[in-house]
Amino acid sequence: MKLFGIAGYSGAGKTTLIENLLPYLTASGLRVSVLKHAHHGFDIDRPGKDSFRHRQAGAAEVLLASSARWVLMSELHDAPEPSLAEYVARFSPCDLVLVEGLKHEAIPMLEVYRPANGKPPLWPDHPHIVAVASDEAPLPAVHGGRTWLDLNDAETIARFILATVQTGGKTHADL
Structure with missing residues (x-):
């Protein structure tokens, strides 16, 4: 079972993105589960x-x-509180677990980032964020080599997640 995280501050659109990703991921033949962590x-x-x-x-x-x-x-x-591994052990067998929240775990993650929310990005200080999905284009050379994806293009984001989990968490920049 592969794990892939969706991180970001409250209100960034993590849940909506996962909702939009699931049809593409399941259409590829994967059995996908979701772990939603709440801070409250x-x-x-x-x-x-x-x-x-x-x-x-x-x-x-x-x-x-x-x-x-x-x-x-x-x-x-x-x-x-149980660890990520303990939570995941409770799932029935599946191909992929999307983890919403738990942004400090050492799994490949995509940050959902909306500059208009007024929150700082996570990716500059987070080594496990392999890509950023945003509703704004990146500034040149600011994103540290991470893949920058259009938040409104769920199909491309799903393809990126599939490619990342198939390469063991390595991104195209790592290959």
Whole structure:
């Protein structure tokens, strides 16, 4: 199973990009999973529901299942957050895991960068960012040899990701 990260600040368009990439990646015959990391607390459950009540009563895990889908909710109960490897080990077999967030992991990543957001780019100080997808053209010689992609061209970005994971994380500049 190959890992490829999508990094960037909140509001840059990471989720939308992944949503646009998935049809191209799956059309290539790959089974693709997504790991979405949130920096804030979240809950997919609702107070009053049976599964919520079970978790509140102290269950370590609750598996909620139907004929259409299932979800496993695990409570950390003050334990340390699992590592990327521990999260990935929970996935069913697949060809590619797109990791949204977890920008400090040592996996090949694409930064979604929108200068209009007013946030500094990650790529100058992040050795694992192999490409930048942006809605603005790069300034000459500023992007440090990283591939600069049009954020609105999901097909080209998908081809770049496929080529990168097929070469073991090396970009065309490394070959």
